[in-house]
Amino acid sequence: VQRGEIIAVGSELLERRLETNSLFLADELGALGVEVRFKSVVGDDEADIVAALRTASRRADVVVLTGGLGPTADDCTRQAVARATGKRLRRLPEAVEGMVRRLAAWGRTPTPAQFRQGLIPAGADVLANPVGSAPGFCLRWHGCLIAALPGVPAEAEQMCITALAPKILAYAPAHGRGERIERRLLHTFGISESDLDLRLKEVGIAEAGLRLGLQASPLGVTIALTACGRRSHSIDPARQRQADPAHRLELAVQLVKKEIGTYIYAAGNETMELVVGRQLAARGLTLAVAESCTGGLIGHRLTQIPGSSAYLDRVAVCYSNRAKRDWLGVPAPLIRRVGAVSAEVATAMAGGIRRKSRVSIGLSVTGIAGPDGGTPQKPVGLVYVGLNAKSGRRSREASLTKEFRFHGTREMIKLRASQAALNLLRQWLLKTGGS
Ligand code: ATP
Ligand code: MG
Helix, strand or coil: CCCEEEEECHHHHHHHCCCCCHHHHHHHHCCEEEEEEEEEECCHHHHHHHHHHHHHHHHHHHHEEEEECCCCCCHHHHHHHHHHHCEEEEHHHHHHHHHHHHHCCCCCCCHHHHHHEEEEECEEEEECCCCCCCEEEEECCEEEEEEECCCCCCHHHHHHHHHHHHHHHHHHHHHHHCCEEEEEEEEECCCCCCHHHHHHHHHCCCCCCCEEEEEEEEEEEEEEEEEEEEECCCCHHHHHHHHHHHHHHHHHHHHHHHHHHHEEEEECCCCCHHHHHHHHHCCCCCCCEEEECCCCHHHHHCCCCCCCCCCCEEEEECHHHHHHHHHHCHHHHHHHHHHHHHHHHHHHHHHHHHHCCCCCCCEEEECCCCCCCCCCCCCCCCEEEEEECCCCCCCCCCEEEEEEEEECCCHHHHHHHHHHHHHHHHHHHHHHHHH
């Protein structure tokens, strides 16, 4: 596996803006057999970029810079790469061809500053930018492949895939001998990081030569399984398969699923709202949500999925007791007797929203997000989720409620509560789906 390094350039990344390009770059590089070992953030300062690049190119096979390729005075990545590698900047008309053509289509010609984007270190290849104006470039220098991509995230990602990846693959035989890094992500909810760690020890992931990583967030714990390797050149197909990292990962995923499968709600880039939406759409069911402590977060998450109008009917944020009464028909005496944060009220909210909106499923959340408002009997983080379903006039009404005790900040508790509600719905759909 080749050693990779990422240098993100931009003064705003040092203080005002979160550096995120390295995340998808590391992912793309990994798929190409380049393991990112270091990353750094540098301001728009030529000398600092030169210093970072010199350090990086000494220890890495592939260095990817992003940012600082634009036409403005503070953009100095091209000058820095030229200086660090001792190359002169040359004007390459082909570098700005795409930009000239695009501008001409709008009846405009490039400004002198924009033309400066055609300056490329001598000996470097142009990386075409199909999305924006600044082209990138890459060059080999002392056994290292140095590439510069623009800072705009969409441009950097697109160019990494279309323009840089082929260069890295062409360069690989000399260094990485075609090795690859494969990764699978499995997202869990409802099991703690330490319990997962214990249960997965049984699976023998390290023994299989795979790397296991656990990342906890309010939405649950993500299991990252990584395998390095290359296809075996053995003529025995069984041997070949055994060596193949994708195949070894697939085996490990099956073992993990066998051990803790009930906690896994999604894989890869998929989210809980996507998975739930897909199940609802596949079964032609409709949903209405009544939210108290999550304040519309569940509705927001569900509507993030394109096409959610096929199954989401409405979302009511019923924050006050009056709203729970007026909009959901939760009886006032019930609230007085057991309190708004209770299993009984969650049940009544779910049934109320389902009947009022005449959908197949009603989902509800009520809880105490904190930081104030907790009591010894009802502490901050106490959350009830309710579900009420009736899919046809003849079918029976089903109702369930679940209690959760979360910890963390107000925002974390809201996130966890939204995840718990969607997960309860997911599990119910699985149980009743039959398919
Ligand atoms: P251009 O000026 O042609 O758009 P550029 O290479 O000069 O290209 P920048 O000006 O450095 O790009 O950045 C453009 C935008 O992308 C800015 O909003 C910046 O904050 C953002 N950006 C740059 N680098 C990163 C990064 N590593 N992670 C997240 N956002 C970034
Ligand atoms: Mg910049």
